[in-house]
Amino acid sequence: MASTRFDVLGIGNAIVDVIARTEDDFLAKQKMRKGAMQLIDEAQAVGIYDAMGPAVEVSGGSAANTIVGVASLGGRAAFIGKIKDDDLGRVFAHDIRAAGVAFATPPASAGPSTARCYVLVTPDGERTMNTYLGAAQDLHPNDIDADAIAAAQIIYLEGYLWDPPHAKEAFLKAAKIAHGAERDVALTLSDAFCVGRYRAEFLDLIRTGTVDIVFANESELHSLYETADFDTAVNALRNDVRLAVITRSEKGCLVVTRGETDAIPASPIERVVDATGAGDLFAAGFLVGLSRGVEYRTAARLGALAAAEVIQHLGARPETSLKDLARDNGFDL
């Protein structure tokens, strides 16, 4: 196996988050499903923005957040995703590069504007997301840098990529290149409603071995196997994929392989300020652990630590060096 230039390369929607605090009744009035991500068109984006309160803009995107977390943990990280050459696109590119991530996807010079996600954070810290995909729609197989993929130990893909029409082709191209170079391919299921939209395709990706590692939270897992019984769903996933991690918020996570299930607790925190990015940063810690060859348990504890940092402030990108945080918590990375 050839040497690697990256520990983790992520492919995902390049999104700027527009975050506002809100009350629960705003979600009800706007007919939003609390805790979920819904896709919106440009007219809906205008309507939601007009109605929502003062906001803060922070670079986001699920896989992009994960990859920034990888870099913050000291991992060698790269990202592929589509922005437009506009103000918010420049914000996205600046932030991910300033975080130490290699990001070279050429921006679109025409077409829809850079993707944005209107994130409404309720007083309980839960986030409800409304995504205008914009330029992220135009991620194309041509944007897949074959050399970079082949040089990355793990490729990390988000389920949300199944929404933009050409991105799934880019996803499949990347997975093929990765496997050709004997690399691992990881997938996050992203969102229960996203799983609902693409259940058959996701199961196919998993069962055909297009993905080697699956990240899911409980509601995504239940949606994938259309069962309300947790153990049934866990056992189904166990039989379908080599390695899975099921995140369970404050209950911690399960690491699931063919022969074993291991429960790892969440890192204790005082208060959830903004849950955005919890799953993304968990994946960052777990993937960095995998790339370092530590035990799954240790990788999961590192994921829990990274997730705990990001939910204690607004925004889904770490605000402190996760490498220092990990070292201070006894991790030897």
Added chain:
Amino acid sequence: MASTRFDVLGIGNAIVDVIARTEDDFLAKQKMRKGAMQLIDEAQAVGIYDAMGPAVEVSGGSAANTIVGVASLGGRAAFIGKIKDDDLGRVFAHDIRAAGVAFATPPASAGPSTARCYVLVTPDGERTMNTYLGAAQDLHPNDIDADAIAAAQIIYLEGYLWDPPHAKEAFLKAAKIAHGAERDVALTLSDAFCVGRYRAEFLDLIRTGTVDIVFANESELHSLYETADFDTAVNALRNDVRLAVITRSEKGCLVVTRGETDAIPASPIERVVDATGAGDLFAAGFLVGLSRGVEYRTAARLGALAAAEVIQHLGARPETSLKDLARDNGFDL
């Protein structure tokens, strides 16, 4: 005197803050004066942005922050300032309107982009600012809405307005309309280096009665009267203006009139996260107090409370309802 539609109308540079945490040695390497505001051109803006870390975008602008604070305290508030019709301009307009401020200045359709301020926050919470004025340069006397000015109890102007070439004409036009309608005109000196650039003109504004109320911090006061002796400077200001407030960070403030000096302590806080907006929000509280006709002491205590809220988080706009905060602290507004 005719009835009012607004308690406070502010005129200032319409700016989006681009905020990043940094270490002190970054400021040294970039030759920035810690704690000060410097004007930068477009090339410098690009250079600083490339060099600085991941950032968060939050609407800012000194007088704009004050006016948002006025609205958050339940005051009737309006703002005049120039944006461009671009992404960041729309962010600025959305945030100030969503905060409950009347904002109707027509955006520029061509010319430089919406102003931005690169704010570097060091671990001690101090902020160092680099402002690219962009579209704010083009605030013009035509942008002054005479009816709105005449209908506002207090007009609040920032010293920073003296930087853009036409804005000072707009400033003078607004002051004239206000006095014609028997309104009060307040000025913040903004920044010690800004005072250094326009000392003679600021003294002239104060001594001719173009402004009735002056807000200054210690370094601005020392710069205005070119003296290192605090009492000398305070007494000079006492003789030049009807009412002045001198803010002294953790030492609180002085309210200075011809016959009296009254010291009011700062509101106790745990830790300064980001000092950006402290003076702006102090002014908000004081002005709302004035508009309600409370004693100067009470107005200053309200200012101290609003300032304490804003320095305990990133960004210069309040993150909670200041009206509720004031009520919880015994103010009857």
